[in-house]
Amino acid sequence: MTSVRVAAVDLGATSGRVIAAEAGPGLLRLDEVHRFPNDPVRTPDGLHWNLLELYRQALAGLQRAHRSGGGLAGVAIDSWAVDYGLFRDGRLLGVPFHYRDEVRGAAGVERVHAALPRAELFARNGLQFLPFNTVYQLAADPWAELADRMLLVPDLLGRWLTGAEATERTNASTTGLLDVRTGEWDRELADRLGLPRRVLGELVDPGTRIGALRGDLARALDLPELLVTTVGSHDTASAVVGVPMTGPGAAYVSCGTWGLVGAELAEPVLTEAARAANFTNEGGVDGRIRFLTNVMGLWLLSESMRWWARDGGSVSLTDLLAAAARLPGDVEVFDVQDSRFLAPGDLPGRIAQWYDEHGLPAPTDRPSLVRAVLESLAQAFTDAVERTQELSGERIDRIHVVGGGSLNVLLCQRLADRSGRKVLAGPVEATALGNVLVQARTAGALTGTLENLRDLVARTHAPIVLTPCPRRAG
Template sequence: MLGYVGDGTLRLEQVSRFPNGPVEGPDGLHWDFTALYRHIVDGLAEALRREPGIASIGIDSWAVDYGLVHGDEVLGEPFHYRDERTARGVDAVHQAAPFAELYRRNGLQFLPFNTLYQYAVEERLTDADVALLIPDLVAFLLTGARAAERTNASTTGLVDVRTGEWDRELAARLGLPASVLPPLVDPGDTLGTLRGEARERIGAALEVVAVGSHDTASAVVAVPLSTPDAAYISCGTWGLVGVELDAPVVSDGARAANFTNEGGVDGRVRFLHNVTGLWLLSEAVRTWEAEDGASLDLPALLADAADVTGGVPLFDANDARLAAPGDMPARIAAVIAESGAEVPSTRAAFARTIVESIAQAFADAVATAGRLTGRDVDVIHVVGGGALNRLLCQATADRSGLPVLAGPVEATALGNVLVQARAHGWFGPDATLEDLRRVVAESTAPERYEPHA
């Protein structure tokens, strides 16, 4: 994405889009990082061709997954967080450090694929000089920098939730070599300039600036929070549902509710709960397309789903049995049947059940976030791809009883470029996160959904 910032302008231009999904290898589920990096370099070269005046590059991605580096080499393709190996790591870690203690130290909700569980079963860790999360790995290949951006590092489970620094005592207890933890950097820090082959292929020695490299951290930068008690949902494959805080909440209640305290830009805390989001719908659509041997018209399906009258059964969107790729309609049907409810008989009704179940999970998470933080949540901001799903936004408003403001859709890219622009001083020397959000609010017009009586 190209971002244009300044003089009352905040605009994005899509340069390149490409698929990025899991691939099955002989030892499990991986990312095709080689192809991903090739697409990134090709996209950057095209961006520079379109706009020779690019000031810098910022990189964000999903969290928790990593690549291992030895010398200048990446040791194989990174594992995918949905690979089943992660379950073995949970027992190993909890034997050394029970979850209650982990939560007090790192503030993270239990997710079986958090990085420290992956490290516990990583056989190649001792062969590596350093382990780098995906955006840090891209930055390394582009610039040679070996660093960990702090917001994304907070998702590993190895960062002290109070200090924001590596918890080296915990790492040692888990038997992790100290060398795998690179120096931490903050959003806005300069990582370096393009080097070697990357510089030649892209065509300039562009600067790479650290941003909120966990995509949700960048997305939350661009949430135009309209009130002090607003909640947000960054909705795509996952729905990250929460509120922004100045300090972590690591109470027993927060741990029991499985809420997480992840790092945000400018030292803020993203107090949130991971809810399975549009993954459920996209996997169902993928199964139906395979059955039909043709593409499915998703807008038409959602329009038909909106026309479904009467109640539809709900299921737990966070049911662990729905986490892996596969025949999602069959697995959801089994969960519904197990509850004694009638399984929807049409695709439209099935899609409505999926959307309403996600919306109920969102509403529950918003209510819990308010209870745990003592906030009287008065509005929900939905950003990301889910902001385009009108049925989901309305269902979230109806089930929460709160107005929903949908947009911007490309919040992650906006937050990314705004942090870069601030690093260049384009908003003045003392620009705050609130100043960046004001730029977003003045440049976008969210769609409002009021709850139905």
């Protein structure tokens, strides 16, 4: 086989895409054929994902990918982590909740830690504390007792495509219910938390073919019976595959709605210092460990833009970024990790409130607020890289920024300045690239280790290099 043509369904927290791709020796080409918004829906019982609409849009994208030329051999899905659907007898019980729902996580945290302390939970699952982790959501979910299966979002959509059930291991590692040492379900933990073991399904590794597109679905959509493959179905796991790291000494920032900052390791770091610093050990492709921490990302910017545009007025991000870059002088940074910034709404007002509470001058207009956001993110990413180096014992001399944040030149340059390290920006499509690379290797069009796959990324999607300017260290 010289090359293979596949589709990647890449679902982000604010938008989704379907990408047609061709991959083979010396070849890695992507073509975005369909993009659509991912807008949550608030009902009387909380904030939900509009999963049926995401499924409909994914199918429409597969049709476009197939018709765009050359046909398709397969498809794989990646998405955000932690959120899930519960099934009973093959039927979905209710509409999956959004991790930004304000109520469920808090109730679950209290119930879980009434059963075991945080330090013990970290020793078992290696995960940082986030109030919306799956384990907390499940503990507060009244449907769990009725369910016979839990499927995370990519696995849920995979079931609808194929009729087959499987739970991809890298995404399962984000639930808090996976043993960090064995990579298997911690069923004893489930028992202690009163969660039914039966909801924890069969685990499969990235690169597993779970089945073909259902025949009735293929006929209705005029599609071939595509092979559906698991990849790093947590989008960060796929993004890390697509980071063109060419040797040791690299940290990565997968920057989209969130900024996932860390390094790839062979073994988890389970020290008390790592737990106290809120670092996590998530599963990666080929058994690697993604040692990282969650930092607020471009959500701060996108939600501010949404707020400004709510009255129908025109708001140009390009113009705001240009104006922000021209602002002179130093900028006081704010704590992007403050929990007040998690929920949708008036983020510009909340940011101004933070400055007021800390006795600092608040941004006075939109360009100055955008500049404050980017400076604060750059500092938060710098701090996370420093902690990654300290906790892992791995010397870090360069930072790869992938995802949407890699296109933000001001953010990347200020990260270089503040960290004193070379920043390699791109590819923006790291998640889709990682998805496609694992599919292509499974199909036999590519071979080798992650390093071989990343070398192909570096040759076909070379990053932009930004060097630090010491005078602007911040």
